[in-house]
Structures are given as C-alpha cells and as structure tokens.
Amino acid sequence: MIPNRAFRPAPVTARDKLLEAAVKLVRRQGFAGTSVEQLCGEAGVTKGAFFHHFASKEALGVAAAEYWSASTGAFFAEAPFHHLPDPVDRVLGYIDLRIALIGGPAESFSCVAGTLVQEAFRSSAAIRVAAESSIMGNARALEADLDAAVRQCGIEGTTGASLARHVQAVIQGAFVLAKTQPESGAADLAREQLAHLRRYFVLLFGRDAQEE
Amino acid sequence: MIPNRAFRPAPVTARDKLLEAAVKLVRRQGFAGTSVEQLCGEAGVTKGAFFHHFASKEALGVAAAEYWSASTGAFFAEAPFHHLPDPVDRVLGYIDLRIALIGGPAESFSCVAGTLVQEAFRSSAAIRVAAESSIMGNARALEADLDAAVRQCGIEGTTGASLARHVQAVIQGAFVLAKTQPESGAADLAREQLAHLRRYFVLLFGRDAQEE
DNA sequence: TGTCGCATACCGACCGGTTGGTATGATAAT
DNA sequence: ATTATCATACCAACCGGTCGGTATGCGACA
Numbered sequence: 001m002i003p004n005r006a007f008r009p010a011p012v013t014a015r016d017k018l019l020e021a022a023v024k025l026v027r028r029q030g031f032a033g034t035s036v037e038q039l040c041g042e043a044g045v046t047k048g049a050f051f052h053h054f055a056s057k058e059a060l061g062v063a064a065a066e067y068w069s070a071s072t073g074a075f076f077a078e079a080p081f082h083h084l085p086d087p088v089d090r091v092l093g094y095i096d097l098r099i100a101l102i103g104g105p106a107e108s109f110s111c112v113a114g115t116l117v118q119e120a121f122r123s124s125a126a127i128r129v130a131a132e133s134s135i136m137g138n139a140r141a142l143e144a145d146l147d148a149a150v151r152q153c154g155i156e157g158t159t160g161a162s163l164a165r166h167v168q169a170v171i172q173g174a175f176v177l178a179k180t181q182p183e184s185g186a187a188d189l190a191r192e193q194l195a196h197l198r199r200y201f202v203l204l205f206g207r208d209a210q211e212e
Numbered sequence: 213m214i215p216n217r218a219f220r221p222a223p224v225t226a227r228d229k230l231l232e233a234a235v236k237l238v239r240r241q242g243f244a245g246t247s248v249e250q251l252c253g254e255a256g257v258t259k260g261a262f263f264h265h266f267a268s269k270e271a272l273g274v275a276a277a278e279y280w281s282a283s284t285g286a287f288f289a290e291a292p293f294h295h296l297p298d299p300v301d302r303v304l305g306y307i308d309l310r311i312a313l314i315g316g317p318a319e320s321f322s323c324v325a326g327t328l329v330q331e332a333f334r335s336s337a338a339i340r341v342a343a344e345s346s347i348m349g350n351a352r353a354l355e356a357d358l359d360a361a362v363r364q365c366g367i368e369g370t371t372g373a374s375l376a377r378h379v380q381a382v383i384q385g386a387f388v389l390a391k392t393q394p395e396s397g398a399a400d401l402a403r404e405q406l407a408h409l410r411r412y413f414v415l416l417f418g419r420d421a422q423e424e
Numbered sequence: 425t426g427t428c429g430c431a432t433a434c435c436g437a438c439c440g441g442t443t444g445g446t447a448t449g450a451t452a453a454t
Numbered sequence: 455a456t457t458a459t460c461a462t463a464c465c466a467a468c469c470g471g472t473c474g475g476t477a478t479g480c481g482a483c484a
Contacts, residue, residue, distance in 0.1 A: 014434070030331035032244035036470060047471085048435045057470065107334060114388050118330050119242040121391035122319060132392035158411070165389065165401065166408040173385025176326050177377065179333035180344035189377065196378040196412070199370070203415040226460070248444060259445085260461050269444065 015053040017043040022064035028107040031061055031119050031127075058124050061116055065130035068112040069137055076141060087148035088205045092198060094142060098171065099194045106186040110175040111135075135172070139164040153205045163201075170197040227265040229255040234276035240319040243273055243331050243339075270336050273328055277342035280324040281349055288353060299360035300417045304410060306354060310383065311406045318398040322387040323347075347384070351376040365417045375413075382409040 021042035025034040036057055040050050054060040081093025102109045117131035139161070147160030174193035178186040201207075233254035237246040248269055252262050266272040293305025314321045329343035351373070359372030386405035390398040413419075 028334050030242070030244055032242055033331060033335060035468080037468085046435050048473095049433075051471065052432085052434060115330055117391045118327055118388055119245060122240050123245060128392060135389065135392055158408070162404055163408070166405055169385035169389050169405040169408075170382060171385065172388040173381035173383065176330055176384040176388065177347065177381050179329045180340060180347055192374055193378055193381040196370070196375070196381075200408070200412040200415070203412070247442075249442085258461050260448095261459075263445070264458085264460065 014043065014045045014049040017045060018050060018053065018060065019064055019067040022060055023068060023112050024107075026061075026064060026112050026115055027110055031116055036060075058126060061120065061124065061127045062130045065113050065116055065127065065134050069130075069134035072134075073137060073141065076138070087145045087152060088201070088207055090145040091142065091149055091201060091205075092207070094145075095167070095194055095198045095201070099191050099198075102174075102190045102194070103187050105183045106175065106178040106181075106190075109187070109190065110178065111172065114172045114175060135168050136165075139168045142167055149205055155204060167197065170194065226255065226257045226261040229257060230262060230265065230272065231276055231279040234272055235280060235324050236319075238273075238276060238324050238327055239322055243328055248272075270338060273332065273336065273339045274342045277325050277328055277339065277346050281342075281346035284346075285349060285353065288350070299357045299364060300413070300419055302357040303354065303361055303413060303417075304419070306357075307379070307406055307410045307413070311403050311410075314386075314402045314406070315399050317395045318387065318390040318393075318402075321399065321402065322390065323384065326384045326387060347380050348377075351380045354379055361417055367416060379409060382406065 018039060021039050022034075025039060025042055036047060036050055039060070040047055050060070054063060076094070076097075079094075079097055081090050081097060084090045084093055113131040113134035116127050117135075120127040121131075122128075142164040143160050145160075146163045149155075150158070150160050150163070170193055174190040177193065178190040181189050230251060233251050234246075237251060237254055248259065248262055251272070252259055262272070266275060288306070288309075291306075291309055293302050293309060296302045296305055325343040325346035328339050329347075332339040333343075334340075354376040355372050357372075358375045361367075362370070362372050362375070382405055386402040389405065390402040393401050
C-alpha cells in the first residue's frame with residue numbers, strides 16, 4: 001500500500017484531484033478527521049465539484065479505497081521480482097521491495113485502506129468492504145507464489161493463502177507501530193517488522209543464505 | 213490489549229464511567245467518530261461532568277489510553293504463564309493467552325491505543341505518546357522472557373526487545389485485518405495471525421513439540 | 425452552417441444540525 | 455464556609471449536504 005505521488009500520474013480532473021487529496025489527508029488525519037471542505041481545499045476545487053462527483057463523503061471514502069487499490073496493485077504487478085525463477089525468492093523479493101518503500105514520516109508510507117477500515121468498519125459497511133477488497137486483493141496477489149513455495153518446501157499446517165494474509169497483517173501492524181513514534185523513528189520501526197516477517201519465511205522455507 | 217468489561221470492576225465515579233465509555237465507543241467508532249455528547253450519553257453523565265474531569269476531548273483520549281494501559285497491564289501481569297520455568301514456554305504462553313482472548317466482534321477484542329494512534333498520531337502529540345506508552349509498555353513486559361529465550365537458544369541477528377515489538381505489531385495487524393471482515397469472520401482471521409506468530413517463535417527457538 | 429436541446433462539469437452561497445467548549449448554579453460532603 | 459462533583463443552559467464555529475446557477479461541448483436537424 002505504498003506508492004507515493006511520484007509513482008502516479010498527476011491528477012487532472014476534479015475527481016482525480018479529490019481522490020489524490022483523500023489519499024494524502026486520510027493518511028495524515030484519518031477519515032473522520034478530514035472534512036469535505038478540507039478535501040476540497042487540498043484538491044483546489046469547490047464543494048460543488050465534490051458533490052457532483054461523489055454522492056456523499058462516505059462514497060468518496062469508498063472511491064478512495066478503490067483508487068488506492070488500483071494504483072498500488074498496478075505498481076506491485078509491474079515489480080521485477082515476479083521474474084525470479086524460485087517462488088521463495090519471489091516472496092522474499094516482495095518483502096524486500098516493501099522494506100525499500102518504507103521511509104520518511106508514517107503518513108508517507110502507511111496504508112489508506114487500513115486507516116479507513118480501522119475507523120469506519122462498524123459505521124460504514126461500504127467502506128469496510130472496499131478496504132477488505134484492497135487488503136485482501138494485495139494478499140491474493142501473493143497467494144500463487146506462496147502456494148508454490150509451500151508445495152516446493154513441503155510445508156504442512158498452513159497454506160499460501162493464510163501466509164499471504166499474514167504478510168498483510170504484519171504490514172498493517174508495522175504501520176500502526178510506526179505511528180506511535182516521532183517522525184524520525186517511524187520508518188525504522190516499520191522496517192524492523194518486515195525484517196521479522198522475512199526471517200519467519202526464511203526459517204519456514206528453509207532458506208539459510210540470504211540474497212539482496 | 214484485550215480484557216473486556218468483565219475483567220474490570222464496574223466503574224463508579226463519573227470519571228471512570230467516562231473512561232469506560234471511551235474504551236467502548238473508541239473501539240467501535242474511533243476517536244474522531246465519537247462525540248463528547250455520545251460519550252456522556254453512554255456513561256450516563258452530562259457534559260458538565262465531562263469537562264469537570266477532562267480539560268478537553270483530547271485529554272480524555274490521553275486518559276483513556278492510560279486507563280487502558282493500566283487495566284490490560286494488570287491483567288497480563290497476573291496471568292499464570294509467568295510461572296512456567298522455561299522462557300520459551302512463557303512466551304508461547306503469552307501468545308496462547310492472546311489467542312484465547314480473541315472472540316466475538318472486532319470491537320470486543322481490538323486495541324484502544326492502536327485505534328487512537330492511527331487516527332491522532334499527527335493531530336495530537338499527547339495521544340500519540342500515550343498510545344506509544346501503552347503499546348511499548350506491553351512490549352516491555354515481554355522483553356525479559358524473550359531476552360532469556362534468545363540467550364538460551366543462542367539466537368543471533370535480533371534481540372528480545374525487537375521480538376517483543378514484533379509481537380505487538382502482529383497483534384495490531386491482526387486487529388486491522390479483523391476489522392475488514394464481517395462480524396462472524398473477524399475473530400478467526402485475527403487468531404490466524406497470532407498462530408503464525410507462534411509458528412515463527414517455534415521455528416526460531418527450535419521448539420518442535422507443542423504444548424497447550 | 426447555425427442553432428437548438430441536452431448532458432456534463434463545476435461554482436459558491438446557503439441551510440439545519442452538531443460540534444467541542446463555557447458559564448453558572450445546585451448539591452452534598454468536609 | 456469551602457470545595458469537589460456534578461447538572462443545565464447556552465454559544466460560536468464547523469459540519470455534511472443542498473440548491474440555483476453558469477460554462478462548455480456534442481449530436482441532431484433545419
């Protein structure tokens with residue numbers, strides 16, 4: 001759930017500018033903590049434009065989760081680790097990429113879907129479902145590689161799908177812990193969690209040497 | 213960060229009733245999504261009582277994090293796993309207890325400090341610090357056992373403190389993932405994450421058989 | 425070619441309700 | 455008599471959302 005502004009094309013329409021503003025402000029202040037007027041100010045549009053494109057603030061939240069999902073999904077789909085021949089290497093390659101993407105203050109690497117669902121899981125079913133799609137979609141993208149790795153190494157007692165969910169859990173947990181830190185220490189604490197996840201997989205898949 | 217109402221004495225003063233209401237409503241709706249009037253309604257007191265005991269809504273947030281920290285800290289400090297002779301068993305005992313405490317809808321087992329910090333880490337330094345104390349305090353309570361386990365097993369490349377932080381990260385991540393699910397599936401998904409954490413520790417500390 | 429009909433995109437003033445917070449007073453214990 | 459603990463009444467600011475209106479563009483048809 002990472003790519004920053006630089007990875008995406010600059011938004012042109014009011015709708016895209018609002019979605020971009022939503023990503024930025026929700027990561028920094030949360031959803032309930034961000035007003036429609038603030039969103040409009042950040043996007044440089046008016047309230048009229050906002051409610052022309054979105055039926056409600058909740059609808060903007062849903063659209064932001066989908067927008068986030070689409071842009072991060074595309075980013076990871078293009079990543080070079082997919083071309084590695086060994087499935088275990090592909091999994092570790094994903095984790096290493098996630099580690100490399102963590103840097104700066106927490107709001108620059110944390111996840112919109114995770115923030116949204118933590119606030120709105122009970123008050124808005126639509127937002128909960130959109131966040132679920134985003135996070136579980138990320139997990140599903142790892143499932144094939146993890147399944148292959150599980151098969152290849154003869155692992156028992158778990159599945160690729162379950163391990164893929166755990167990857168997402170550790171990432172989300174890393175973001176929460178990072179937010180407890182002052183700006184300077186946030187990224188290090190988050191990376192530490194991904195490093196533990198990596199060690200878990202190295203132990204599980206019996207990979208002693210490390211690459212990268 | 214678990215104990216439910218049943219673990220704590222019934223609140224008597226208006227202050228305690230407000231803190232109890234804060235725990236309940238923040239877990240369900242988040243901090244920004246909960247109004248002062250709602251808090252007062254849940255606690256059965258008036259706004260006058262609220263602002264007599266707390267200088268601001270933010271101050272209530274800080275106090276709620278501290279209240280949460282104190283009650284959960286006391287609960288885990290009393291748990292029987294501390295009497296196990298082997299430090300690895302104590303660590304696994306903690307995880308098993310956490311797994312046992314997960315059940316019902318997400319708002320009944322998730323963490324107030326994690327929810328607070330996710331929303332308010334940038335807008336309120338006081339809340340961020342209070343949440344950090346809560347979460348890292350939980351980690352510190354595990355540090356001695358994990359350090360002993362690391363020493364006993366001759367683990368290299370990490371420390372008890374780092375592993376203790378990872379335990380908290382997985383717990384927080386489990387809660388975020390749980391909130392993406394409909395009520396019926398939330399607890400299972402959260403427990404799955406703790407099971408992976410347990411497997412990590414079993415692999416790391418070379419513990420093949422399992423107890424419990 | 426011009427223009428009519430209509431849809432899309434957007435503006436900004438405005439509305440009723442809610443928000444966090446305050447001022448003041450009542451009650452009861454010390 | 456004083457102080458701690460609340461209740462009542464109230465306020466200005468802000469909230470999400472609405473509404474009447476404008477600018478632009480596009481296809482149909484005379």
